[in-house]
Amino acid sequence: MNPESSLPSRSSVRRGETGKKRKSSPARKPSKKKPKRKRSGFFRTVARLLMVMIVLAGLCEIWMFFTPSGNRVLYLMADTLITTQHRHWAKYLIGQAELDRRVAAYQRQFEEMGEEKDTHTITLPPETGDADAAEQEEEKPKPLIEIEQISGKGYRGYVLTVNDPTKIRLGVPGKRGKGEKVSSMVARTGAVAGVNGGGFADPNWKGNGFKPIGVVISQGKLYYNGIGSKKSTQIVGIDKQGKMIAGKYTLNELKELGIQEAVTFQPRMIVNGKGQIKSQKEGWGIAPRSAMGQREDGAILFVIIDGRQPGYSTGASLYDVQQVMLEHGAVIAANLDGGSSTVLVTEGGEIVNKPSSEYGERYLPTAFLVFEHPEQADIPNIWEGLRPEDIDPGKK
Structure with a gap:
């Protein structure tokens, strides 16, 4: 007997005993799996990017630390940090020892820049009543203030020209215990313009603005003395004739010079x-800047430069400010x-620049x-009777 004759035929297997067709089970859909190639390709791309970044960082480090041009950029970055509230960050670029050395070197340089005796003279324009009628008709009087926009590599700012230096007074806060915004000082006193003045104790860059550094002199009177009677300090100010005084002086020397308005700050540029x-x-470094200067005709120049605002104005160096002044x-x-x-304010307390x-x-x-009638300005001494050591600069 043929062994194959005892096996069911293909048709009987398909139809079964009744001869009916069996329903075939639906085919299983293949599961969707993410191709391994795409996943591994992504990781390879990331790895390549990381490698490129590491190589670029290494090349940048070599450039900054081992080439003259790179060194210039490195120290520019460090100097810029030194002028901010994050001074300690500079140590990650140049090390703590170099940071300390650099700050000390700048301090010595600034002191030396204030040593040379200033011999400049000014020629103020004659009073209206002193000129004859013909001259008065030919020459139109200059406005008290003029504002000019300036710009340079990476910075924008303003030059405020005060054509009569005798119309400037040093403003101070109206109340004890806290400083005052310049816009508020201008509006409160009726000034036509205002610019920030001297430095102040500023713990953690969150000070209350009430404790000045050095001295404050307003209307010929010593309002604040933080240096004693014998020490000298770097001052910026104006004497009774409208001549600008800047440099290193003792209080006795300032008295002999007839100083009228002054604050402590440096350097003289x-x-x-x-x-x-x-x-x-x-x-x-690069930072927002404020500076004061004077022309031979007596006009006072205030340079105000915005900074720390990428896309608008990064800031300027002291060299940039010096060149603008010159x-x-x-x-x-x-x-x-x-x-x-840094702030420039005009009449009514309107802020002209963009403080950072x-x-x-x-x-x-x-x-x-700046006042049209400075003799009418009411600027009382809010530090009268207070000792510098009794003032808490961090108290809110």
Whole structure:
């Protein structure tokens, strides 16, 4: 017997005993799995990017630390950090020892820049009544203030020209215990313009703006003395005739000079018509800046430069500010408290520039204010009877 004859035929298997077709079970759908190739390709791309970044970082480090041009950029970055509230970050670029050495070197340089005797003279325009009728018809009187927009590599700002230096007074806060915004000082006193003045104790960059550094002199009177009677300090101010005074002086020397308005700050950048900062390398980083200068005709120049705002204005070095002053005819110029304190205000308290402080306009102890009638300005001494050691600069 053929063994194959006992096996069911294909048709019987398909139809079964009744001869009916069996329903075939539906085919299983293959599960969707992410191709391994795509996943491994993604990781390879990420790995390549990381490798490129590591290589670029290594090349950048080699460039910054081992080439002259890279070194310049490295120290520019460090100097920029030194002028901010994050000074300690500079140690990650140049080390703590180099940071300390650099700060000390700048301090010595600034002191030396204030030593040379200033011999500049000014020729104020004659009073209206002193000129004859013909001259008065030919020459139109200059406005008290003029504002000019300026810009340079990476910065934008303003030059405020005060054509009569005798119309400037040093403003101080209206109440004890806390500084005052310059916009508030201008509006409160009726000034036509105002610029931030001298430095102040500022613990953790959150100070109340009430404790000045050094001295404050307003209307010929010593309002605040933080240096004693014998020590000298770097001051920026104006004497009774409208001549700008800047440099290192004792209180007795300032009295002999007939100082009228003054704050402590440094460095003096221009003396006897000569710039003291020789190059960008000595410019002390990039930051918002404020400075005061004077032309031979007596006009006072305030340079206000915004900073720390990428896309608008990164800031300027002291060398940049010095060059702006020289281009505008300054024969003497000195730095004022800049950074987040930098502000230019016009009549009514309108802020002209863009201050960089994340907390808004800062509370300050002093500001140079311009008045049409300065003899009418009411600026009382809010520090009278207070000792510097009794003032808490961090108290809110």
